[in-house]
Amino acid sequence: MQKVKVSLTVNRKKYNLKVDPDERLLDTLRDRLHLFGVKEGCSIGECGACTVILDGKAVNSCMVYTFQIDGSQVLTVEGLEIDGRLDPLQLSFIEHQAVQCGFCTPGMLMSAKALLNKNPNPDKEAIKTAIEGNLCRCTGYQQIIEAIEASTKKDGSE
Amino acid sequence: MIEFEALKPQNLKEALAVLKEKGMDIKILAGGTDLLVEINNNSDRLGDFKYLMDISSIKGLDEIENKKEHLIIGALCTHTQISESELIKRNFPILIRAAKTIGSTQIRNRGTIGGNINNGSPAADLITPLIALKGSVILKSKNKKRELPLQDFITGPYKTDRKEDEIMTKIKIPKITSDYQSSFQKVKRRQAVAIARINLAVVTDIKKKRFNDIRVVFGSATPTAIRFLKIEKRLKQAHINELDLESIAEQTGQEMVEITGERWSTPYKKPVVGNLLIRALQEIIREVQ
Ligand SMILES: Cc1cc2nc3c(=O)[nH]c(=O)nc-3n(C[C@H](O)[C@H](O)[C@H](O)COP(=O)(O)OP(=O)(O)OC[C@H]3O[C@@H](n4cnc5c(N)ncnc54)[C@H](O)[C@@H]3O)c2cc1C
Ligand code: FES
Ligand code: FES
Numbered sequence: 001m002q003k004v005k006v007s008l009t010v011n012r013k014k015y016n017l018k019v020d021p022d023e024r025l026l027d028t029l030r031d032r033l034h035l036f037g038v039k040e041g042c043s044i045g046e047c048g049a050c051t052v053i054l055d056g057k058a059v060n061s062c063m064v065y066t067f068q069i070d071g072s073q074v075l076t077v078e079g080l081e082i083d084g085r086l087d088p089l090q091l092s093f094i095e096h097q098a099v100q101c102g103f104c105t106p107g108m109l110m111s112a113k114a115l116l117n118k119n120p121n122p123d124k125e126a127i128k129t130a131i132e133g134n135l136c137r138c139t140g141y142q143q144i145i146e147a148i149e150a151s152t153k154k155d156g157s158e
Numbered sequence: 159m160i161e162f163e164a165l166k167p168q169n170l171k172e173a174l175a176v177l178k179e180k181g182m183d184i185k186i187l188a189g190g191t192d193l194l195v196e197i198n199n200n201s202d203r204l205g206d207f208k209y210l211m212d213i214s215s216i217k218g219l220d221e222i223e224n225k226k227e228h229l230i231i232g233a234l235c236t237h238t239q240i241s242e243s244e245l246i247k248r249n250f251p252i253l254i255r256a257a258k259t260i261g262s263t264q265i266r267n268r269g270t271i272g273g274n275i276n277n278g279s280p281a282a283d284l285i286t287p288l289i290a291l292k293g294s295v296i297l298k299s300k301n302k303k304r305e306l307p308l309q310d311f312i313t314g315p316y317k318t319d320r321k322e323d324e325i326m327t328k329i330k331i332p333k334i335t336s337d338y339q340s341s342f343q344k345v346k347r348r349q350a351v352a353i354a355r356i357n358l359a360v361v362t363d364i365k366k367k368r369f370n371d372i373r374v375v376f377g378s379a380t381p382t383a384i385r386f387l388k389i390e391k392r393l394k395q396a397h398i399n400e401l402d403l404e405s406i407a408e409q410t411g412q413e414m415v416e417i418t419g420e421r422w423s424t425p426y427k428k429p430v431v432g433n434l435l436i437r438a439l440q441e442i443i444r445e446v447q
Contacts, residue, residue: 133262
């Protein structure tokens with residue numbers, strides 16, 4: 001298989017890569033860029049553990065070939081932290097005990113972040129819709145929804 | 159493992175030229191939400207191909223155009239784009255309701271209307287309402303452009319009339335007047351019951367409290383989504399306050415069995431289609447009263 005040249009901006013840093021045709025964005029992020037916050041669960045678009053923000057939208061990185069997205073911007077959970085400071089959404093997850101085993105957490109955060117970027121004051125329905133593609137086997141979702149809700153209120157009052 | 163080379167044409171013209179040359183060895187890739195699952199599962203449905211041609215960033219195929227008598231939806235429009243379109247909301251709210259039920263936010267952000275149609279799944283959630291809306295599809299090859307009704311384009315489960323050198327560029331839907339109502343119903347796949355997700359689209363106008371131009375299309379109840387003509391005939395001119403719901407439900411189930419024959423799934427599906435239609439009719443009647 002012939003490699004394909006792709007340039008990507010990942011977590012605000014630019015990369016020029018040569019990727020295999022069947023290399024998924026998930027593989028590029030984990031195997032080349034060592035961003036292990038991106039998790040592989042089901043590999044078929046059903047669990048959301050691999051969710052990243054691609055050009056502003058939450059996507060499953062197991063459902064995208066890297067060669068498709070030349071010139072794109074990608075944000076992973078590692079990119080939420082800026083200069084060593086966690087994103088308010090991450091702090092809210094910790095505060096509301098929305099993290100148990102943590103496997104779903106990076107994907108959950110990215111789905112929630114994509115929502116908040118687009119709509120800083122979502123209602124509960126919008127929050128549920130945003131994370132319906134993210135499975136969590138531990139928390140029963142309640143704490144996660146609360147964590148996202150709290151971080152919207154914070155954004156509103158600041 | 160499936161091995162392939164990547165092709166990434168810069169525009170539609172280039173894509174069509176490449177397809178003309180080696181279409182038989184090419185698989186088209188749009189949002190990838192059907193294809194990457196099949197490649198991951200090494201699905202038999204994939205057939206042989208040497209090249210995967212990504213069209214997802216080709217310009218001009220992701221627009222929604224408002225024409226005098228039609229609405230035209232670019233094949234690369236995603237389910238998210240469709241869900242958020244004011245034009246579609248005003249003209250065909252049923253499409254929005256259907257698009258919003260697809261997968262998850264992540265899937266809707268990538269999955270396209272063209273992919274949903276071309277994958278040709280009997281359960282594809284946009285095919286059913288598009289047939290009820292009498293939509294047609296536009297296909298382009300290097301030297302030709304053709305248009306045909308979506309109903310004719312889908313030739314079997316996961317089978318379409320697309321030729322090797324063609325790309326679907328647009329979906330065209332004739333506008334309907336404001337006295338048309340619609341309903342979309344769907345039984346979600348339940349984890350325990352691995353049975354296809356039946357869906358239903360009903361589009362009808364109502365004149366003097368009677369159904370008039372009524373279209374009833376089921377997905378996944380029959381090998382491909384089709385109109386149930388017998389039940390349509392019975393409902394046409396029926397008064398909305400004088401419906402014998404029980405017998406309508408029964409007849410709908412029978413019509414399905416006439417089409418499919420008795421199958422292992424019949425005892426499950428037969429009551430479901432009847433109940434779905436009742437739900438749809440009730441929803442429509444509530445709207446107009
Ligand atoms: C977790 C999950 C949940 C899902 N849930 C639903 C659901 O609830 N309802 C539903 O209907 N679907 C569902 N799907 C299926 C899928 O998301 C949709 O069918 C989607 O619309 C496919 O579009 P795509 O652009 O991703 O197609 P792709 O995977 O890129 O392509 C699909 C097929 O269409 C062909 N193709 C694509 N575009 C064109 C074109 N313009 N011209 C010619 N051929 C073309 C490709 O060659 C391929 O054969 C789900 C998928 C996943 C992974
Ligand atoms: S690993 Fe991508 S959705 Fe599960
Ligand atoms: S915290 Fe364990 S899967 Fe969500």
